[in-house]
Amino acid sequence: MSRPRKILAVTGGVGGAKLAVGLAQLLGPDELMFAVNVGDDFIHLGLHISPDIDSLTYALAGQNNQELGWGRAGETWQFIETLGSLGGDDWFRLGDKDMALHMRRSLMLQNGASLSAATQEVTQRMGIAHRVIPISDDPIRTVVQSTQGDLMFQHYFVRERCEPAVHGFRFEGMANAVLNPTIAAYLADCDAIIICPSNPFVSVAPVIEVAGFLAATEQIPTIAVAPIVGGIALKGPAAKMMQELDIPTTALGVAEHYQHKYPHLLNGFVIDSTDADSLPDFNLPTIATQSVMSSLQDRIALAEACLDFFDQLAA
């Protein structure tokens, strides 16, 4: 196989979006589609909020907030601060510009549009040529099973700042969620899948566990990029979760988790150069490269390395 011509990238939020930006620099809108997690979605203040779709959207539009590491560039906080002063719920920090996206999407959904259609409208308005596709238009809601009981993902992640210890996850609605037909159609002649460096439990699992996804991708070369570097998560609670779930907090731990849980998923694995001395321990093709992405150059370089890896795997 030569360098793949049609790639599906599976992403969660901010971490995965970095690699997504690199891929979008190398591949055209017909060569690259994003399958995005909706398990983090929730209804808050009456608005439908899709944190992972929005993180990817802002990153692809060059509108991600680089100072904060989340949210939209040039953001202000007049709404949420005033809401707090009026006794309203202000634990979820909705920026003034960010609010507009949630409002636009919510009104479209209320008028009967699908989440896909609302996402397409927003991404096109923001000048994004690549297709950002929710893994399903049906609701999938990640519930974190914790020492504080079952928590909706954003309650765990934002309100409780990931403090409760985790012992499992549940994806409400998963049994009835239909794989997005746009993704299903794309998979029919897709020749490579990249799982971006996103949280395996709450970003990747609720994508790949949608009925039909694993079966449809079994014959397609698939690689994952480790979200753990030097024993720590580059972003978010992945490492803390692994500890609480008794999984070694290493890149190898991530690979073994995927292999154990989804035996036919991975054909290759990408780890950071920092962890190169663990390469002999992997029982699947694995490369070590710089996976910590600070600059746009880093994002493109990692995307290049991933594409080259498919050549290696095919050789």
Add this chain to the structure above:
Amino acid sequence: MSRPRKILAVTGGVGGAKLAVGLAQLLGPDELMFAVNVGDDFIHLGLHISPDIDSLTYALAGQNNQELGWGRAGETWQFIETLGSLGGDDWFRLGDKDMALHMRRSLMLQNGASLSAATQEVTQRMGIAHRVIPISDDPIRTVVQSTQGDLMFQHYFVRERCEPAVHGFRFEGMANAVLNPTIAAYLADCDAIIICPSNPFVSVAPVIEVAGFLAATEQIPTIAVAPIVGGIALKGPAAKMMQELDIPTTALGVAEHYQHKYPHLLNGFVIDSTDADSLPDFNLPTIATQSVMSSLQDRIALAEACLDFFDQLAA
């Protein structure tokens, strides 16, 4: 009768709110209640917006935007500008801080609170001691009958910038609207009513036409302050409407309109000094004083003049 001890002030939006601020400086929370128009209310972007309640609230809290002449002080526009860029409806200029009030109220209403309860929560949080009471907790919606057909008030006022010629008004829901019990109870021993300089057709009418209001106030000395000075409206479309309705656009025209439409309503009328030469034409007790209110001092002086006027009427 000596100076009244319990006053009900009827107000619409920005114009009426100026006198309201003056009255609130002179009278304590037990001596003054505001009965506020809800005919301008509408649902927009899924939020319940109450423009007159909010104009009064911002004015009483000292949070009205003095540069704009409407809305909240220190306002920013990130939300509405971003919404427009995403293809959303941006004709109604919702400020970022203002949004928070609409959101807080809307969520309270969705949770079963009355408009009165939501208003109380907001006014108290903003440090307002006086009671701001919607004339009814039931929906009353002003419809402007115009050359462009029937228009919801905000569509006429904001979206169409008052351009269509008006030939009448309709108050949807009026037949079923119950006079706010808080106002009904207050009226039982209220000894004076001031109709603030608000639009007679779309601010005052939908307050005083609520079933039971006119009957309950017939024995209570009532004065109105003309919203027309020197033939022009101090704020909003009152003069333009009067022209289109074939009513002379003068303070006298306003008084005669009230007397014709609500024969038992008024016991006195207040006009601006500019119009003093028309005093002999009025067939009810009328005083001329400075009613154009630029400063806080002006607001207090007009409030004083109104209170003194009740003494005169009782003498």
